[in-house]
Amino acid sequence: MKVALAQLNYHIGNFEENREKILRAIRQAAAQGADLVVFAELAVCGYPPRDFLEWDEFIDHCERSVELIAAECRGIAAILGAPSRNPNPKGKKLYNSAYLLKDGAVVTRVDKSLLPTYDVFDEYRYFEHNRDYSVIEFGGHRIALTICEDLWNSDEDPLYVTSPMDELVRQQPSLMINIAASPFDYAHREARIKVLQANCRKYGLPLLYVNHTGSQTELIFDGGSLALDRRGRILGEMHYFREDLQVFETGPAEAAVAPEAPGPVEVAGTTEPGKVAGGTEASYASCIADQAIGRIHQALLTGIRDYFHKSGFDKAILGMSGGIDSALVLALTCEALGEENVLAVLMPSEFSSDHSVRDSVEMVRLLGCKHEIISIRDIYDSFLKTLKPQFGDLPFGLAEENLQARARGTLLMALSNKFGYILLNTSNKSENAVGYGTLYGDMCGGLSVIGDLYKTQVFALARYLNRSRERIPQQIITKTPSAELRPGQKDSDSLPDYALLDQVLFQYIELKKTTEEIVKSGFEADLVRKILRMVNLSEYKRYQVPPILRVSPKAFGMGRRIPIVGKYLS
C-alpha cells in the first residue's frame, strides 16, 4: 500500500481555502500512485479552532467540508481530521475525529480518546473522550488510527488512566497512523520522535505520523511528519516549517514501512537524521544552545509570515531604540516579510545616547529597510507642560519614564493607523517576566515576536543571525542594555544581571521549581524571592501583552494562566 502524508498549512475557519489545499493534495497524491492520503488533526477547520467549535454553524461547515472532500476521494482514500457531533445525549457535544473517506463517501470514523488539557491545550473544553476502540481495515492493513495525544500517554509519567494503543493492540493491527497538531518548541522534535519511537517499540508496529505546519497567531507548527518502522527507526522525516507531501510504501502487513524516496531532514542546527538527542528534559543550557536558537530562528520567521499573510497584511512597523531587542526583531521581520515591507522608526529623546541613533541608522542601511527619525522631545515636553499643574515640582520618576515610552507607542500606532502597518512588539521574555516594560508604551503591538525569548536567548539569536554576514551591528550586541528613559540608566540598575535572572526565571517558569529548590541550585535566597515576587506582581501587565510567538515549552499567554489579583510569593 502506498500512503501519502500531506503536511499542510491551514487557516483557522477558512474552510474554502483549507478544502482547496486538501483537494489539491489528494490529486497530487493520486498522481503519485498513492492508495491513501493522510491529513492532520482537525485539518478541515485548522487547529486550534477554540470556541468557534461552540457554534453549530461552524460544525456544519466542517461537516460540509468532509462531505465535499469525500466526494473527491475516488481511486484514492483519505484520512482526514475534523470535529464530529457526539450522537450520545450524554457528554460533550463533539468528538475530535479522524474520518476514513473512500469511494466518494465517509466509510468510518475514529474519535480521539486522550484530550490534552494543559499548557496551550483546552480540548476537554469541547470534546468528549472516546472509549470505544476499533482498528480500521484498509489496503490489506489493520490500521490502528489514533489522534495526536492518543500516543502521548507516557509509561513513565502517565497523564491519563487509559492508553488507546493498549486497547487497539489486542485487535492485531499491522500499522499505526497518527494524525496530529503538535506545536513547535525548541526541544519538541526530540520529545516527539522519542515518544513515537517508544510506541513503535512497545507495540512492534510501524507508524505514519502527520503534523500541521505554519502558524496560527501564537502557536507555531513545525511539520516534521514521520514514517517509522516497527523498531522505531526513522524512514522518513518530512520538511520542517513548510508544506510537504511524501509517499511511503507500507508493503505487506507484516513488513515495515519503506520510504518511496529518501525523505529530507532539514532541521536547522539539529543532530543528524534519526539521531535523537539523549533526554528531552528542558534545561536552561539547552534553551540557549545553537540547536535551539537555529530552530527558534526558523519558527519566528514562520510566525511572523503567517501572522501577516493570514491577517491580510503585508507591512510591518516597529520602534527601534538602538538596543538589541528591537534590532533583532527588525532583522527577523526584514527576513520574513522582505525589507521593502518594513518601516523602522527611531524616536530619540533627550535621554537617548548618540550611539542609539547612529547604530540604528547603520543597521537599517545594512538591512535596506525604510526608516524614519521622529524626535519625541516636543511631545514629551507638551505632556510635562500639560501635567505641570498636577505634577508640580515632584521629582522625575517612573511617570516621566513611562511618558516617553507611551509617546513612542502612540507615534507608532498613529503611523500604523495612517498607513496600514501592523506594529510589532519587541519585548523579551525576561522583561515580560519581571514587568520591566511600559504598558501602552513599549508593550504595544499586534504581535510579540521575541516575547518568548529570554534576554540571553535574544543575544544568542542575534549572534546566530550574524553568523554568515553582519545583519545586526556588533556594537548593538555588545553595548550595555538600557531603556534610556533617564540619564545614564542601565537595566542592571533595576534588574539582576540577565545571565543570573534568566536562569532563575527558567527554573521558576519552565521547570516550576519551588523557591527552596531554586535557592538550593545555587542562587541567593533574597534574590530568588525578589525575582519571584516581581514575576507574580506583574501578572496584570502580562494580561494585556499582545499574543507572543511561542517557541518554548512554556510561553506567557494562553499556555500560562495565573491569577492577577492573588497574593502568592508576592
Added chain:
Amino acid sequence: MKVALAQLNYHIGNFEENREKILRAIRQAAAQGADLVVFAELAVCGYPPRDFLEWDEFIDHCERSVELIAAECRGIAAILGAPSRNPNPKGKKLYNSAYLLKDGAVVTRVDKSLLPTYDVFDEYRYFEHNRDYSVIEFGGHRIALTICEDLWNSDEDPLYVTSPMDELVRQQPSLMINIAASPFDYAHREARIKVLQANCRKYGLPLLYVNHTGSQTELIFDGGSLALDRRGRILGEMHYFREDLQVFETGPAEAAVAPEAPGPVEVAGTTEPGKVAGGTEASYASCIADQAIGRIHQALLTGIRDYFHKSGFDKAILGMSGGIDSALVLALTCEALGEENVLAVLMPSEFSSDHSVRDSVEMVRLLGCKHEIISIRDIYDSFLKTLKPQFGDLPFGLAEENLQARARGTLLMALSNKFGYILLNTSNKSENAVGYGTLYGDMCGGLSVIGDLYKTQVFALARYLNRSRERIPQQIITKTPSAELRPGQKDSDSLPDYALLDQVLFQYIELKKTTEEIVKSGFEADLVRKILRMVNLSEYKRYQVPPILRVSPKAFGMGRRIPIVGKYLS
C-alpha cells in the same frame, strides 16, 4: 446535628489570611453550638487558583493549611475544600477535594468527579476525575458529600456521562452537602436554585450548599448559600455579596434540615424568597430587566472593592468624557470606594462639545469626588506637528481620532503612575464586541468595570442608580452617544442603533446562534453579517483588553476563547 455554613471571601494564594478567616469561623460556629462547619470549594487557597496549582510549593501550602486547620477542629468538625495529591501515578497529579476534619486530624476525603471545563472553568487542566463513591458518616448522618459541578449534570442536557449522586444514592445517604465555587451572573441565582432543588427532589434528600462570596479579579462570587429540604423547599438562603455564617439543625437522619432562625434573603430586585423564576434560559429581555440590573449593581460594587482591596490599592482614577459609560463607572466607583478615593479627569479637545465638560463637572459635584480638567489640545497639536513630515496633507481620519484617545490614555496613566491610582477602564460590551474603541487609548485600564454590560444595559443601570436620587445627571443619560473625536461625530455614524446592535450581539455571543437563526429572528441579513464580521475581526483588540468584571453568562475574557488570526464570518 447542628451544621454551620461558612460563606467567606477568600484571597487566592493568601494562605495565612484565608486560614485565619477559616479558624475564626470555626470558633464562631463552635460558639453557636454547631457540630460541623462547612467551608466552600478550594477554600484554603481561594478559587480559581489556576496554574498556581502546578507548583509543588503551592500544594504544600494547601496541605499545611489543611493540617493547621484540622488541629483546631476539637469539639467541632469541619468540611473544607482543598486540592489533594493523586496517589495513583496514572492521571492528573491532583484532585479537587473536600476534607472531613475532626478531633484534630483529617478523617477522610472526598474528591470531585465532574470537572467543569468550559466558559471560565479549566478544572480538567489540573484535576483527575474521581471514580470512587462513598458516603461519609458523621453525627448520625450518612452524608453524600459532593463538590460544586458534581450536582450539575442536568438530566435534560447532561454534559457528563456519569452523575455522582446516582452512585452515592445507592449507599442510602440521609443528607447531601455540596461545597461550591459558583460564580455570579445576573441569571445564576435561579439556575442554581433550580438545579439544587432538582437534586433534592430526584434523590429525596435535604441539601446544605456553601458558596464563595467576594471577587477574584474578573470572577465575582455572590454567596447565597442554601439549605433545602428533601422536597427542595428553601429553608435558608444566606446573604448575597457578603460573608455570612448561619447554623442549621439537620435533626435526625430521616427528617428535613431546619433553619436555626429564619435565614435572610436579600437579592436586590429579586423575586420573593423561595420563589424561583420560571425558566433560566437567557434572553436579551432578561439581561436588561430590573432584576438583572439590580444584581449587576451589587456585583460590580463587589468586583471593584475586592479588586482594589486585594491588590492593596485604594484610589481610582478614570477619564470622564461627558458620556454615559464613564459617568456610570464614576458613580459605581464612588459608591464602591468612597468618593474621597476617586479622581475623575476631564480631558476636553477641540472636538469636545460644551456640554461634555459642563455635564461632567455637574456630576462630580453631585458625587463629591475630586476632579481635574486637563486639555489635550497642546499634546494633540504636538503629535500632529511631530508627525507632519510623515502625514503631510493626508486627510483627517482614524489615526487622528485615535491620537486623541491615546493622548488621554497616556495622561491618565501618567497620573496613575505619579500618584498611585489604579486606572479604571470604561468600555462597554457593545464597543468591545465590535471593536469600537482605541487600543492604548480608551481601552486602557487595570480593570474593566462595565465591559460585560451592553450599551443598553449601561443605560438601564444608569437609570437604576438614579432611582432614589440623581447621581448621573439626566442629560448625560439622554444625550446622543458620541466619541467626540471629530466634528459632529455620533456613534450611529459607524454603528447600528444600540437597541438593534445589542440584540444581535446577544444572540451571537450569549446564545451562540447561527447567522441564519439571527436573521430569521427578525434582523436584516446584511446587517447581521456586518455585525458578526465586526465581532470576529476585532478579536485582536479584545486580546489586549483589561480583565472585565463578569456579570453575564458569557463575558469577554477567559471565558470566551476565539482565534485571533482566523477567517470565519469575517
